Amino acid sequence: MRQENCLNPGGGGCSEPRSRHCTPAWARVKPCRKKGKERKGKERKEGRKEGRKEGRKEGRKEGRKEGRTGSHTCTLKHIHAHPIIQTPVALGHLRVSWPAALSSSLWATARALLLLCPTPSWLYKFPPFAPSLEQRPLTPAQQTRQDQSVPVGSMATKCGNCGPGYSTPLEAMKGPREEIVYLPCIYRNTGTEAPDYLATVDVDPKSPQYCQVIHRLPMPNLKDELHHSGWNTCSSCFGDSSKSRTKLVLPSLISSRIYVVDVSSEPRAPKLHKVIEPKDIHAKCGLAFLHTSHCLASGEVMISSLGDLKGNGKGGFVLLDGETFEVKGTWERPGGAAPLGYDFWYQPRHNVMISTEWAAPNVLRDGFNPADVEAGLYGSHLYVWDWQRHEIVQTLSLKDGLIPLEIRFLHNPDAAQGFVGCALSSTIQRFYKNEGGTWSVEKVIQVPPKKVKGWLLPEMPGLITDILLSLDDRFLYFSNWLHGDLRQYDVSDPQRPRLTGQLFLGGSIVKGGPVQVLEDQELKSQPEPLVVKGKRVAGGPQMIQLSLDGKRLYVTTSLYSAWDKQFYPDLIREGSVMLQVDVDTVKGGLKLNPNFLVDFGKEPLGPALAHELRYPGGDCSSDIWI
Known part of the structure; x- marks a missing residue:
């Protein structure tokens, strides 16, 4: 992937191999394509598979738009760096998990639109846009919490690199x-x-x-x-x-x-x-x-x-x-x-x-x-x-x-x-x-x-x-x-x-x-x-x-x-x-x-x-x- 197509806020290119841990499944974008000019290669095929899984119509629509402008971003390895879509809904980190309530098609449309421009700073005041804790593969402890449907906002004292301090006073x-x-x-x-x-x-x-x-x-x-x-x-x-x-x-x-x-x-x-x-x-x-x-x-x-x-x-x-x-x-x-x-x-x-x-x-x-x-x-x-x-x-x-x-x-x-x-x-x-x-x-x-x-x-x-x-x-x-x-x-x-x-x-x-x-x-x-x-x-x-x-x-x-x-x-x-x-x-x-x-x-x-x-x-x- 070319560096300019990577949403890594640090400015560097994608150095990690593509994997399910790099990008949450629900946040993967269907690969772009131009009408009548299909791109070949393994990356395109994998991207198409992911595109079929969710957001088919919206993903295809966004693909055509991207194709007409000459951009051909494929599966985004660092999509998790985006401040809005980086949080896996299943982990319950959102105080109000309203994205989970949206159908996959509506959410795909919202996701694609949000990728086009930076998130306004005032949005960060609201819980759904809080920075994600998940920027790497799940640890066993995190997987356990996910499997047990941990209540929103809870976190064990030792949770890896969670940032400063503690999740709660207790x-x-x-x-x-x-x-x-x-x-x-x-x-x-x-x-x-x-x-x-x-x-x-x-x-x-x-x-x-x-x-x-x-x-x-x-x-x-x-x-x-x-x-x-x-x-x-x-x-x-x-x-x-x-x-x-x-x-x-x-x-x-x-x-x-x-x-x-x-x-x-x-x-x-x-x-x-x-x-x-x-x-x-x-x-x-x-x-x-x-x-x-x-x-x-x-x-x-x-x-x-x-x-x-x-x-x-x-x-x-x-x-x-x-x-x-x-x-x-x-x-x-x-x-x-x-x-x-x-x-x-x-x-x-x-x-x-x-x-x-x-x-x-x-x-x-x-x-x-x-x-x-x-x-x-x-x-x-x-x-x-x-x-x-x-x-x-x-x-x-x-x-x-x-x-x-x-x-x-x-x-x-x-x-x-x-x-x-x-x-x-x-x-x-x-x-x-x-x-x-x-x-x-x-x-x-x-x-x-x-x-x-x-x-x-x-x-x-x-x-x-x-x-x-x-x-x-x-x-x-x-x-x-x-x-x-x-x-x-x-x-x-x-x-x-x-x-x-x-x-x-x-x-x-x-x-x-x-x-x-x-x-x-x-x-x-x-x-x-x-x-x-x-x-x-x-x-x-x-x-x-x-x-x-x-x-x-x-x-x-x-x-x-x-x-x-x-x-x-x-x-x-x-x-x-x-x-x-x-x-x-x-x-x-x-x-x-x-x-x-x-x-x-x-x-x-x-x-x-x-x-x-x-x-x-x-x-x-x-x-x-x-």
Whole structure:
């Protein structure tokens, strides 16, 4: 076959011998012929046989058309590369297998027409046009699933080259135990003139380097304030074997730079792959102060912003190409950014994304001022976006919901509800979809403030700064950074969460500290200071990450360098720590692992502030299923 007649998107000719495995039987095209000028040869005969089997009239009609134009494409060896017809209907990979419902003649006509031009990009948003998992002969496991009529969308954990991540959240729970963890370490506001860096920590109990920082990747600039991170691709691209989770994307909260780190070449010693300078983001997006990074099913990377170039509030979204990491522009329509920004989560089956808000960068850059709360400069809204139209369709005002930060839909992609942690109000709010298609919100958990003496204000909030859902959507976890406790709630009934575990890991109200608790609705006495392996822990539990199986919770103690400096001065002097908590997934409950401690106060260049955690294979807060 000539190269120009091959539908191989890579541009190369057909190198494989023709076989039934190369092209699904239903997708083979009858060979073309000109009237009165039959082509001879074995290939023509084989093609004619296949043509008789299906789509006879339509295939012959298309053959005549092709013949009149001088084209004589025969059996297409690489027809499986076409994004629409490559998926075998019998395998049940289509959420709605409407091609199977068509007669073979109608489908042959549709197939022939679709081959004449590329598939419009917008079609890829719909399930029938998802990339095929079958680009090679069936493995025994795949053949077994086909024979057993596997339900649509299901896939075993080990299915060959299925692309990144896992087919479902429950499949992810069967994934391997984490062996290393990546987390950014910050030097801004610590007094150490050194760049932030990405630390790699060994968390394998069988390793001789257990609980040690085994690698440090410094960034090339100072005072970036690395904060959160995400992947170039994740479980939203499961099923696309052309995608792989190889790069960690680290936006900078203060400098607005984006660092792309290669974690696949040497997972235990990552390398800097690319630096995206602020000027590129400013020029194409008009956004700055970047926060959450999520990978999209399109293969793009989407990053939320807190503000514009001048530090005013602007909750927009930067889009990066997931392969080249070039800045493509904004996800939202021109002029359609939210007033403020912070975190976001999307749920395509309900055509929705919801974003949260912190404050304008100029308000929070150098610390917390209670007067800014009184002035209404901190956020108290959720923004509901139309996922297809990229525009805000509803704004939810949160009663008792000051500073909504981390947001989590249930992992089940069919679910139309989730939770958001409101820091200053110390509440967990449940958001949900109504029968009419609009969205509502209700408070389901309230952490009462404590009346205190010797602190910034007469009442101290818990300050919920991070929340997580287990992959089976059974348990909700959150941290009270100021009170110092980590909590576990059973949310099997999302409207009525039930407290099942609580553990104090430092905080501002420990005995012997400067704060005296005058009135407490929950505790009878102030908790004891936390000492692990001889180290008194400064700060309180902040960022949390759960193992895939839900049995281990990792915790760090730094929130944001300016707030660390203000609320926990000893955290700046001593550095943050990383802890590990054992989780009872049967009855519920939390227990500190006394043998696990990573002390970032002993770093070579001085005490550092470690923040968000990521596992190489994905986790509870970076992967979204569609």
